[in-house]
Amino acid sequence: MTKLNQGLGVFLGVLLTTASWAALAADTAQMKKDVATWVDGNTKTLEAVNRKIWTYAEVGLEEHKSSKELQDLLKANGFTVKAGVAGMPTAFMATYGEGGPVIGILAEFDALLGVSQSDSPSPKVGANPESGHACGHSIFGVASTGAAIAVKQLIASGAIKGTIKLYGTPAEETGIGKVYMLRDGMFKNDDVILHWHAGDKNEVGYKSSKALINAKFHFKGVAAHASAAPASGRSALDAVELMSVGVQYMREHIKQEARIHSVITKGGGQPNVVPQEAEAWYYVRANSFDDAFSYYNWVREIAESAAKMTKTELDAVTVQSESHDMLGNRPLAEALHKNFAAMGMPQWTQAEMAFANTTQREFKDPFGSDFTKAGISLSTKLEPLVDKFDNTATASTDVGDISWFVPVGGFQVASVGYGLPMHSWPVVAATGTSIGTKALVTASKVLAATAIDLYTDAALVAAAKADFKKVREPLTWHTAIPDGQKAPLGVR
Numbered sequence: 001m002t003k004l005n006q007g008l009g010v011f012l013g014v015l016l017t018t019a020s021w022a023a024l025a026a027d028t029a030q031m032k033k034d035v036a037t038w039v040d041g042n043t044k045t046l047e048a049v050n051r052k053i054w055t056y057a058e059v060g061l062e063e064h065k066s067s068k069e070l071q072d073l074l075k076a077n078g079f080t081v082k083a084g085v086a087g088m089p090t091a092f093m094a095t096y097g098e099g100g101p102v103i104g105i106l107a108e109f110d111a112l113l114g115v116s117q118s119d120s121p122s123p124k125v126g127a128n129p130e131s132g133h134a135c136g137h138s139i140f141g142v143a144s145t146g147a148a149i150a151v152k153q154l155i156a157s158g159a160i161k162g163t164i165k166l167y168g169t170p171a172e173e174t175g176i177g178k179v180y181m182l183r184d185g186m187f188k189n190d191d192v193i194l195h196w197h198a199g200d201k202n203e204v205g206y207k208s209s210k211a212l213i214n215a216k217f218h219f220k221g222v223a224a225h226a227s228a229a230p231a232s233g234r235s236a237l238d239a240v241e242l243m244s245v246g247v248q249y250m251r252e253h254i255k256q257e258a259r260i261h262s263v264i265t266k267g268g269g270q271p272n273v274v275p276q277e278a279e280a281w282y283y284v285r286a287n288s289f290d291d292a293f294s295y296y297n298w299v300r301e302i303a304e305s306a307a308k309m310t311k312t313e314l315d316a317v318t319v320q321s322e323s324h325d326m327l328g329n330r331p332l333a334e335a336l337h338k339n340f341a342a343m344g345m346p347q348w349t350q351a352e353m354a355f356a357n358t359t360q361r362e363f364k365d366p367f368g369s370d371f372t373k374a375g376i377s378l379s380t381k382l383e384p385l386v387d388k389f390d391n392t393a394t395a396s397t398d399v400g401d402i403s404w405f406v407p408v409g410g411f412q413v414a415s416v417g418y419g420l421p422m423h424s425w426p427v428v429a430a431t432g433t434s435i436g437t438k439a440l441v442t443a444s445k446v447l448a449a450t451a452i453d454l455y456t457d458a459a460l461v462a463a464a465k466a467d468f469k470k471v472r473e474p475l476t477w478h479t480a481i482p483d484g485q486k487a488p489l490g491v492r
């Protein structure tokens with residue numbers, strides 16, 4: 001079914017076609033039509049850039065080629081690009097325009113380790129056997145970049161006034177990029193931040209995300225011959241294992257919605273040497289940052305105790321990053337919902353629906369779930385905007401941290417078979433095909449249209465700020481990352 005890519009045009013250059021902007025008058029309806037026409041007219045270029053980033057499938061903080069693709073596109077279209085911001089070589093900030101309002105759009109582009117997949121609707125290792133875009137961040141980055149360039153053209157034509165910023169935010173999957181960019185002073189002076197995400201539904205988010213603390217625990221023991229002189233050795237791996245046992249017992253006594261998961265990043269060299277060094281990497285999550293922080297401190301005490309039990313040393317605990325729970329913004333959610341409805345849902349072909357249906361049938365989960373039972377291969381409807389803020393989040397994002405400082409609005413566009421989970425091979429497959437292209441085109445239009453409202457309607461910006469103030473004021477910000485800590489150089 002690589003047929004879905006047959007329409008992919010040859011990518012000849014980075015400069016996008018300029019539309020003949022009809023909207024020199026401040027007519028927002030016409031401006032929205034213009035950006036939609038512009039996005040449609042540049043679909044081939046956006047699709048080609050997505051396909052490249054999707055193929056690179058670079059993981060967090062190694063997204064050199066992916067980041068460059070977006071930067072090149074922005075530079076060729078008149079943006080000033082500051083690369084390597086906040087100490088991360090792949091992070092960047094692109095700016096166009098001057099004065100207010102300042103609207104920021106987020107772009108992500110990191111892939112996930114261990115989820116390789118081709119653009120086949122059946123499980124099949126892709127060109128990059130190590131990693132894949134199983135969270136759809138290739139389309140995320142490209143759609144946001146397209147939206148920023150569309151908005152830029154309205155600023156350049158004089159139809160709207162203000163500044164558009166596109167943030168290239170690396171390593172979202174480890175919650176690193178935006179957190180260190182924020183610590184470096186970015187986002188905080190913007191009026192509004194917009195973002196979007198791939199998903200199985202068309203839906204505007206008025207919901208939270210889980211708070212997360214991402215930490216590594218490093219133990220030091222004494223190496224010795226494991227058979228000839230075990231009494232002379234002290235195993236750092238034993239400490240990692242006992243820490244894990246302690247955490248399993250802890251689970252019974254924490255709130256049900258909390259999540260703790262780990263991997264062993266260092267476990268020794270070979271069996272006949274007592275491991276001198278071992279390291280476990282933990283994600284501790286809860287529905288509020290305060291809960292996540294208290295569980296993290298408990299996990300840390302378990303690590304200290306495991307070191308005591310094994311006569312080893314817990315010689316380093318590094319909080320690599322953290323994500324705060326997402327705060328909602330009602331006026332932005334309503335504006336996004338209205339624009340999403342007006343721009344329309346992706347329209348799927350029979351071939352695209354058949355592709356998604358195959359992935360639903362071929363994706364096997366341990367419960368034998370039937371992903372076709374809702375009778376929807378790809379969603380074609382916009383989910384209603386929930387009335388009440390939904391705090392039953394399951395996933396985390398470093399967008400959450402920004403939402404504690406600036407009004408943030410976001411949404412998801414259907415880009416994978418209905419009901420299928422993220423971080424799975426069907427997401428990689430779909431986002432590398434025309435399904436991903438249609439999702440990114442839709443997202444680009446919704447982002448640009450909402451930005452137009454924000455540039456032209458001061459009352460909307462004021463309402464977003466007032467709502468932000470109301471939600472944020474009772475809360476106290478704190479962080480588990482030590483003062484002055486620099487961004488890590490790699491995710492593992």
Ligand SMILES: [Zn+2]
Nearest residue numbers: 135137172197
């Ligand atoms: Zn994601």
